[in-house]
Amino acid sequence: MHDTDSFARMPALDSAAQPPLSELLLVFEKEVDVSFKDELYRVRDNGAVLRCARPQLRRRPLDETWTFGTLNRHSGYPEIAGHVVHRIVATAFHGPCPSAEYVVDHIDTNRQNNRADNLRWVTRLDNILLNPITRARIELEYGSLEAFFENPGASFLPNMEWMRAVTKEQAAESRKRLLAWAQTSQNGGGGSLGEWVYHPATPGIRQAEARGKGPQLTAAQNEALAMPEFEFPITDRPVRIPGAVRRTPIVEPEPLDRESLTPGAIQRKWRTPTEFPQCPAVAGDGALRDYLVGLVPGAVFSRNQYGENLVVEAAIGPDNIMSVVCSAPPNSVKGWTRAKVYVEGGLFCHESGGMFFEEAGAMKAHCIAIGAPHEQYGETIDDYC
Incomplete structure (x- = not known):
């Protein structure tokens, strides 16, 4: 330092x-x-x-x-x-x-x-x-x-x-x-x-x-x-310096966490109630690795009223946080998504990692998250949006 x-x-x-x-x-x-x-x-x-x-x-x-x-x-x-x-x-x-x-x-x-x-x-x-x-x-x-x-x-x-x-x-x-x-x-x-x-x-x-x-x-x-x-x-x-300078109304923020449609799982920064079909029933020892086994390319990672997100790639990073890249439903403005999954308080926490215009943008964020090389993806539109 x-x-x-x-x-x-x-x-x-x-x-x-x-x-x-x-x-x-x-x-x-x-x-x-x-x-x-x-x-x-x-x-x-x-x-x-x-x-x-x-x-x-x-x-x-x-x-x-x-x-x-x-x-x-x-x-x-x-x-x-x-x-x-x-x-x-x-x-x-x-x-x-x-x-x-x-x-x-x-x-x-x-x-x-x-x-x-x-x-x-x-x-x-x-x-x-x-x-x-x-x-x-x-x-x-x-x-x-x-x-x-x-x-x-x-x-x-x-x-x-x-x-x-x-x-x-x-x-x-x-x-x-x-x-x-x-x-x-x-x-x-x-x-x-x-x-x-x-x-x-x-x-x-x-x-x-x-x-x-x-x-x-x-x-x-x-x-x-x-x-x-x-x-x-x-x-x-x-x-x-006076103190009272803002006149915006007080609005309570939306809750950070929500229960998901899958028992034993919660959603963080994820508004729509969602099901996670591959999520294990119990968040015990080695739970993330058990979860990873089912996240093969093409598997359904999440499902809600807007459609299904299909797995493109998944991996566990150095902080024992799993990163999952998916294709979004066909009618989505942004065609790719990334999620973070980790165990917290005996529950699987699924946290939104954002949506992306390009697959390269999603994969770049994924590689950064798991500590893998990402220079091959270069500059993407998602770096600016």
Whole structure:
């Protein structure tokens, strides 16, 4: 891991609006190089990442570009090339994941705040019990921790609309408000999280509330809002950053997982209820290899109301994740699909790996997934679509 201290000033803002992401990318104090999943990244402490181009290979569309990632609207986490950004940032600034039992904890529970000081490696249980904000949000959703542990598979924390990439100063102030809210919120009594977390001043909100035109804030929210206004010194003169700048309605994301039509299987990022005819009945030891035996070319991999997907090629990659390339039903806009299959929680998880215009595009993604050479497929239309 190579470490480079660096700092870039952000251009002066024309207004007091939330700084656009293109400007937030430029404000950082430290930049390091890190290897993650066989790729080399440059990573900034503000949560921005840049995937380095591979020597002597064709440059890919996402190479050499600073980004906070593309938001996965199912999970709420920013991703780059299918990898969640927070794991890349955590690896760069806090070292590799200690073991498979560890996850990255977003300390302020804002899944889009991937600043290095907002991330830490913790076990899943510690993530629930030791983070007071996470604990308060569980109590808000379930009513109590006991109810959560009785049914942890139920929908959890559906409201992600308030999450966003933030400045260093906003991160510090919003964390204080979230902690204040968590300390005064008991068993769901604190109200939901929203734009009030970022709002620097309370009088306007309270006046609107009194007139019946604003949000009806709880006592916990009002107490958390009773924080001093902060300034963001990004130029020679301080620029005041208000918090409530978005007016989009809160829309709960679709669930990440769905039960499939095949017993013992679930679907991830896969909306249509689907049957998997070759799927084994039990996800025991060696289950993926048993599954692979039936995935010969031409076999039916999946079947739903839109038709059947027939196997073109299947293989198990180095992470014990099976990649399956299929031809799509004849009436599909894109004629090829790829799926990931793995065992999780005693179930076969079938995760969509995308649809492709060209077989070469699907096979290229397949080879990358299983760690096989893929240069023979060259550049495809799917690299840009």
